[in-house]
Amino acid sequence: MIWISLRRAKVSFSVLEIADRLNIKLVNRTGNEFVFICPFCSGQKEYPKLYINQDKGVFVCHHCHLRGSITDLWALRCGVDTKTAYKQMVNSVSADIQPIESEPVPIKDTEKLNLIYNEFLKMLTLEPRHKEDLLRRGIIDTSGFKSLPEDAKTRWNICSILNRKYGLDDVPGFREQISRKGKPYWDCYRSGMLIPVKDVYQRLAGFQIRTEREPKYIWFSYRSQSKSCVNVIPGKGIPWIIEGVLKSYVTNHFLQIPCFGIPGTDTWRLVPFELIRGGKVIVAYDMEDNPYSLKARDSLISHLDSIGIEPVVAGWNKTMGKGIDDACLYVFKQGIKPRPEMFLPGIAA
Numbered sequence: 001m002i003w004i005s006l007r008r009a010k011v012s013f014s015v016l017e018i019a020d021r022l023n024i025k026l027v028n029r030t031g032n033e034f035v036f037i038c039p040f041c042s043g044q045k046e047y048p049k050l051y052i053n054q055d056k057g058v059f060v061c062h063h064c065h066l067r068g069s070i071t072d073l074w075a076l077r078c079g080v081d082t083k084t085a086y087k088q089m090v091n092s093v094s095a096d097i098q099p100i101e102s103e104p105v106p107i108k109d110t111e112k113l114n115l116i117y118n119e120f121l122k123m124l125t126l127e128p129r130h131k132e133d134l135l136r137r138g139i140i141d142t143s144g145f146k147s148l149p150e151d152a153k154t155r156w157n158i159c160s161i162l163n164r165k166y167g168l169d170d171v172p173g174f175r176e177q178i179s180r181k182g183k184p185y186w187d188c189y190r191s192g193m194l195i196p197v198k199d200v201y202q203r204l205a206g207f208q209i210r211t212e213r214e215p216k217y218i219w220f221s222y223r224s225q226s227k228s229c230v231n232v233i234p235g236k237g238i239p240w241i242i243e244g245v246l247k248s249y250v251t252n253h254f255l256q257i258p259c260f261g262i263p264g265t266d267t268w269r270l271v272p273f274e275l276i277r278g279g280k281v282i283v284a285y286d287m288e289d290n291p292y293s294l295k296a297r298d299s300l301i302s303h304l305d306s307i308g309i310e311p312v313v314a315g316w317n318k319t320m321g322k323g324i325d326d327a328c329l330y331v332f333k334q335g336i337k338p339r340p341e342m343f344l345p346g347i348a349a
Ligand SMILES: [Zn+2]
Pocket: 038, 039, 040, 041, 042, 047, 049, 050, 061, 062, 063, 064, 065, 066
């Protein structure tokens, strides 16, 4: 039996055993190299182009250009991350093979974006440092947040799968690049945490990226591609307009209020005002003396007045922090449950 060793791992796997468990058909063997029918690009027509090198523990398909380690192969075949893949391989867990359609599925616009972005998220993991960041902000349910893979091969493989299945031509955040050898491949942004932006039906419309440098927030979208807009968290009660998408998640968690998270002070124009019920809205911009920010807030307020919606401006002591999310967290850390009325005009004991 032929064994391959995984880098930095003490466990060896048999190429044939792994291929068998993944239901990949062997067609040939030349020295150290095994040739299989590629399960990723073969449909009606089979492509015997998947090579696995037993010494290096790597695979490559010379038809669809997927490549990676044996663990990557397992991960891609089963639709799990590599950590899970490794565990399943070691523990002889039977492979739960994900069907991959070779023909692009035609879907339109918002539905298509939602489908692709959801599938994209499923293939990503959340880096511990990003998870810690979310927990520090007060977000307990971190399941909707993911990290962009810094490993280029992982990114290319994921993009390649999505492109083959749906076609990424009109999908913001992805673009086709040309390798040094002149071969086209798909890629996306290479680092940061994805903050989902959803519409009122809770369909994924796009992402903001929390970067680890300035600017802190960018769109998951290249120049000339459309930008996702306002994050909508629907529900009963007076709606809030909150400056910041991530802040809308934090504030919703603490105050249980329906809200719109706008990506910047000036982007209030993107709010779907027609969704607002009850004729009243609470505006929670950062407590800043910045004249541009104040001007933007004032123009939002006069717009609300002009369309017959009563604006109420939320406020708090600046020592509690700049944003409504900081203020909620501040109250929470005092051992008090934050409530919406704490940030609204009034007198209370
Ligand atoms: Zn292939």
